[in-house]
Amino acid sequence: MIVCGDDGLAHRLAAELRGVYGEQVTLVVPPTGPRVRPPVVGRARAASAALLDRVGAAVGGRFPVTAAGVVAGDGAGERVVEAGEPTEAVLAEAGVDRATALALVYDDDETNIRAALTARRLNPRLRLVLRLYNRRLGQHIEDLLDQASALATGADGTGGPHGPDAGDATTVVLSDADTAAPALAATALTGTSKVVQTDGLLLRAVERHPPAPGQVADPGLATLALLSSTSNDPAGADSSDESGEHGPRLLPDAAAVRAATGRATIVLEQVSYSGPQLPTARTGVPLASLFSRRLRWTLAGLAACVVALAVALMVATDDHPLHATYITLLNLFAINEPAVRASVGEQVLQLLSGLVGLLMLPVLLAAVLEGLGTFRTASALRKPPRGLSGHVVLLGLGKIGTRVLTRLRELHIPVVCVEADPEARGMATARRLRVPVVLGDVTQEGVLEAAKIHRASALLALTSVDTTNLEAVLYGRSLRSRLRVVLRLYDDDFATAVYRTLRAAHPDALTRSRSVSHLAAPAFASAMLGRQILGAIPVERRVLLFAALEVDGQPQLEGRTVADAFRPGAWRVLALDTDAAGRRRAGDQGPTGGGTGGVPSGLVWDLPDTYVLKSGDRVILAATRRGLAELLGRGGSAPAR
Template sequence: MIVCGDDALATRLATELHDVYGERVTLLAPPSRSFAAPQPSAAAARLRASALLGRVSAAMNRPDGADGVGSSGQFLLPVQEREAAEPTEEVLREAGAEQAAALALVYEDDETNIRAALAARRLNPRLRLVIRLYNRKLGQHLAQLLDQAALVAMPELESAALDASTTVLSDADTAAPALAATAVAGTSKVVQADGLLLRAVERTPPVRGEVPDPGLCTLALLSSTTNDPAGAEGSDSSGPQSPTLLPDDAAVTVATGRGTVVLEAVSHTGPPLPSRRLAGRGAPLGELFSRRLRWALAGVFAAVLALTVASTLITGDDPLHAVYITLLDVFGIGDPAVGEPTARQLLQLLAGLVGLALLPVLVAASLEAFGAFRGAAALRRPPRGLSGHVVLLGLGKIGTRVLARLRELGIPVVCVEEDPEARGIALARRLRVPVVLGDVTQEGVLEAAKVHRAHALLALTSADTTNLEAALYARSVTPDLRVALRLYDDHFATAVYRTLRAAHPSALTRSRSVSTLAAPAFAGAMMGRQILGAIPVERKVLLFAALEVAEHPRFEGRTVAEAFRPGAWRVIALDTADPAERRPDLAAARSYDSGEHNSGRSGAGLLWDLHPGYVLRSEDRVVLAATRRGLAELLGRRNRPDR
């Protein structure tokens, strides 16, 4: 397998494929000179690459298969590293793209990834492509184009399962739910793969005497609840204090006082709403016209109505004609009431006075409406009495996705961004989210964001030192503030978390590495299109995959209960569609009717909450929840006869 990238995600992905899945990996990265000083995070990732990859050779003689030895006992070659400024067609050919099984393009620049994907598809139509793109719509069109190109080049692929698939992922979309969940306890973790939606919910330990809702199944036992500042989160190693993935019923029963992650709901979603719908169709009336102006307009209207009624009673005119005459007098375009009764002359004078009062009201209304429309295009400032909100630092790729996620959850947000042309400024303006422009390390910027009255702080800028400095300063202002930091290196994130927890034991602290959150999903996609998604559980990751029973002898002829291996994998659903009508990509099977998922008929879709005694047959296709190493054992290509 070939991994091409220029940041920490590429290094982490190569390590994931080698250490967890036991694959032979070639890492293609720019030369050292391309990492300039303005990108300290990329340079740091580059320097750490040798350390991450160097431990492979040191672990070649380990018998446990964790790093240097596969589960079948075969020794694995270390990750090969090549240098290239750009992934051109010639560079990809020299790296072995014509014989490779999968290629990951995880450069930060979308254009670079697209250009390399087109070249790789020409070199090898069978190559499985995993592409990192931030633009979702462009990613959908690109995946269809590349798959169509593979079918045109090799028509025989159409009859069989299309192994040369194209998967487009975004590290921002993968990491955003986990980062947003750190700001609010109990936030749902969602795996959304096209039409399939799986929601996992964190639940706090039940109160004594309370019977918890088990949901469809328990996916994990947490090392601590999200509200426990002294929790043991921060270690990816196995131990009594670390989270337990896919526990059995006995472990769930014994583990009292620990939070759980429960698979709560499965549904099918329609097409995503346009981004404009998030901000509403127009500004409300209260923002166009102030309360005083509305009262002034109401007073003028009441005066005109009173004059009309008086004119009708005095002159005996028709009400409609009286309204017309009164409005002419108000606007000063009626004939003078010379020679008419005194009452009519008095009414005309009063109408003229009302018209004089109406003129400044109309001018004020036009100015306020103009100001409101200008304000809609400008950035909002945090309101004076704002409290209980989330302060979001950084509106880059990650911050923009997290902002959208928080607004979907209905959580008030105040953003802080130094660059007025940042990617997320347009989204914040459209969602009418308050934004403070300035450097978070400068005095007064966090105060302007009302950090002293905030509920949580999410430091998601691209610089680790900026995030750490902002977190430390916010803690000095509000010691019990909930803080979550985005840090590139997972080991550094763990060290920061433990230090902040020790310094502020009464406050909740979380640290997250985007590359660590995203790498398992990218690695799973490189193993095949059957990977539906991934959810983070503290510092571990749980994957969802669709597998054919016939290809895995561990499942065929066994019951659902017998096929369950605690800590490795668990069957959570059965595809009841006829084998001839199944789509290669289960997540894209939108024709399934979720309302018939319990009917058991052909084409009915997915059957959830399976009976433990159901015997799995060779023609069945199942949906699994699996750990990284559990899925690697099931998908390990090194154990196949053709390799």
């Protein structure tokens, strides 16, 4: 495996491949310089060694780390190549012609695309994983690289990408922003990052306490794990009882769940939001917003004067109401004949109508100018509405903040954004979604107050500067001590210190510290291993993976019923993706249930145990890392390492 990058994601990805899956890794990083943040890279590299040490300790030994930065042990290691750009010579030195997979996780899309085109030419059978922010461009690049691989290797079954000897020469385009956004959004909503996103749904793992005698526990969509019997922490984060009968049991069967009395469970359920919502986005300009409130009252007063003059003229002349109104309007616009020979009452009414007409001219001019200005600023940023409460304050509209904003609005959660740069990447998205935005430096007094932080439910500090995020959180907590906060922090040690201090100072408020590279690394690693990972959920000190898998070619799944395909502690089929299966097998009968009604688009969650998994089905399953490696045949020795 080759990993090329210029930030902490590359080091975390290399640690994931080496420490979890036992892969041989070559890491290509630029020399230490201004492009690499030393605290991030240093901590990530230290985290890689620490992770490997824990894995080695679990099997009775420790992997030695050499002074040259090459980690060696039982066939698994890391070779570091320092290079500023992933040129053809650098890729050749890294061994791209002999590699199984290549991950290009530079922060610049153009650098990743250029290197991917070069690597595909050097090795058509190489599995490519690209980090691209532009999703539309990524889809085109993915199709282009796959087509180039098919033409270079042939697709006749004798060595092409679909032949028996080719391997999985696919291209997967991922975005760290898209991968981390669901977890960050769910943290603001539910206070946990134990979430997975699939088919437009946001699912979360929730701890359920042991039911009281005589009560039946709610299994949710599925029971994922039994927590340690000695775990007192609601999230299980501090439990050290990981082995034996009292340790956490992942993917237990029904008998194990019934027998585990007095132990909390982790169940899967769908995330929903039922709080206050902002008005949905509208395409046009509301009529009430064309004119200010003062101007509307002025126009209403002048209209009342016109009606009063018309009624007075009708009473004075005993005229028809329509004709009296017509004469009043003529007098109002000074186009009627002077009432020289009329009665005194008519003359007075004509003078009053002329006076009202003079007063109406500037009002009409102001209405026209204000209406034009409203149309001109229809696409301008909105301000937080009065009375808003229970919303989420999102700090930073960069790559990560933009994706999180989109996800929050898809869940219909009210959001107020704070951004210092009026030309930030996410400003156009905020205008399109009609989300209120406060322009200003969050470190300046009054900016968070303008975002109504004192009535907000959560604060997401997602800028790229750790100190700015920390300052915003501290100031927000000073205004509201029970505010739920989520910080984006790069440095692991700094994040740990901040988290512990905030929890100690505000024990009743929820505090979470998140790293985008830490959230995204498992998905990139799984894509390099040739599978699509939807998400990962931590259970105490272990991890459950959620993957979308094709049944075709999987002997542990194909031709088996859902009950027979379930292996406790290793993997479990959760749902059937009828959207993919129904298009490939037109007219084929699929399972019913879950409110899907046959084979429409969506996921069928309540699969019957007797349903037989057929070739062409695409399933959503939960698995341990070792179980998924065994299921997909990633080398018999990988779980042992």
